[in-house]
Amino acid sequence: MALMITAECINCGACEPECPNNAIYNANEEWAFADGTTVKGQIEYHGHMVDAQQKFSALSDSIYFIVPEKCTECEGFHEEPQCVSVCPVDCCVDDPERRESKEALMARKDLLHP
Numbered sequence: 001m002a003l004m005i006t007a008e009c010i011n012c013g014a015c016e017p018e019c020p021n022n023a024i025y026n027a028n029e030e031w032a033f034a035d036g037t038t039v040k041g042q043i044e045y046h047g048h049m050v051d052a053q054q055k056f057s058a059l060s061d062s063i064y065f066i067v068p069e070k071c072t073e074c075e076g077f078h079e080e081p082q083c084v085s086v087c088p089v090d091c092c093v094d095d096p097e098r099r100e101s102k103e104a105l106m107a108r109k110d111l112l113h114p
């Protein structure tokens with residue numbers, strides 16, 4: 001599953017630079033698949049093909065957020081989710097709505113880092 005950041009976030013910013021997929025953004029920050037990855041060209045997002053450079057709206061206007069389509073639970077990079085390891089208030093948690101297999105997470109990692 002992807003991880004999510006809960007309302008307990010204190011906006012310290014410690015998690016953002018630790019994410020190997022650049023899946024973590026500050027409040028109000030636009031995001032793109034190409035940010036911090038090597039993916040180029042077209043990529044599928046919610047059933048549509050979009051450019052990897054295309055910017056999308058922030059998922060939160062008040063706290064840091066994780067883009068689930070970029071989170072691999074650190075699969076392929078680290079043994080443990082790095083955001084969980086560094087968060088001082090333990091607000092990076094599993095998203096129960098997004099259960100995914102290790103294979104699916106590795107496929108995402110390969111998609112983002114061809």
Ligand code: SF4
Nearest residue numbers: 019071073074081083
């Ligand atoms: S679990 Fe890993 S890939 Fe997912 S948001 Fe946290 S640091 Fe990034």
Ligand code: SF4
Nearest residue numbers: 009010012013015087
């Ligand atoms: S490390 Fe935790 S408290 Fe700090 S910005 Fe990230 S999610 Fe928020």
